[in-house]
Amino acid sequence: MASYVFAFVVLVLASTQAFASDPSQLQDFCVADNAAKARRHEQRSGIQGHPRQRQQPPRLNTLGISLVRIDFARHGLNPPHTHPRATEVLTLLQGQLHVGFVTSNPPKLFTKILNKGDVFVFPQGLIHFQLNIGHENAVAIAGLSSQNPGVITIANAVFGSNPAINDDVLEKAFQIDKKIVDYLKSQFWTDNN
Incomplete structure (x- = not known):
């Protein structure tokens, strides 16, 4: 009898998982508030x-x-x-x-x-x-x-992160000189909104 109860519980739990889904967004x-501005x-x-x-x-x-x-x-x-x-x-x-x-x-x-x-x-x-x-x-x-x-703006995220990504990492990842890394870092900012 215990094995039947165990099998029944396993089936109930398995069938519950079959109906699982993400909740509606x-x-x-x-x-809208008419006073809201774009x-x-x-x-x-x-x-x-x-x-x-x-x-x-x-x-x-x-x-x-x-x-x-x-x-x-x-x-x-x-x-x-x-x-x-x-x-x-x-x-x-x-x-x-x-x-x-x-x-x-x-x-x-x-x-x-x-x-x-x-x-x-x-x-x-x-x-x-x-x-x-x-x-x-x-x-x-x-x-x-x-x-x-x-939204992740690629150049800003890589060259404008705060704190900055280590120059050695960027030099090796992009195969460029440190002077170029420093120049690129000077061109970007951290506001990626």
Whole structure:
């Protein structure tokens, strides 16, 4: 009899595990405060210092997605970065962008020139970029599959960390001279928001 009870308990526990899943990201919904202002974020492009603007509609809070409008000045760059918790779908509304992402092991670059109305997908966690190559400003909408996708701007994280990564590590990792490491460190800052 004890073996039947034990077998029954094991089956119940096993069947419970079969129904296990992540809880829904939807916890509640949030009605936007009309007084809330869009957050403006300016960042040096690394080429000519063109700013870009990001706006997150507050009504998306807790729905498990993010939506960002990105305005690119002429020659504006959204430098190589990654979203560790989200896939990004970019739709170009105006202008022309050169976009791409890199896979790893072995590294392979996938790029495309986007024109108005084109869509491009950047897989979760992969390093990607966007560069305005048109003769006018460009505007894009990016949808991300997380309400908290995170962003790691690669050059800033590596050369602008605080405290700084040891020069010996960067020299060996990038196979460059210490003078170049110091120069690159002087070009970056720690604000990766």
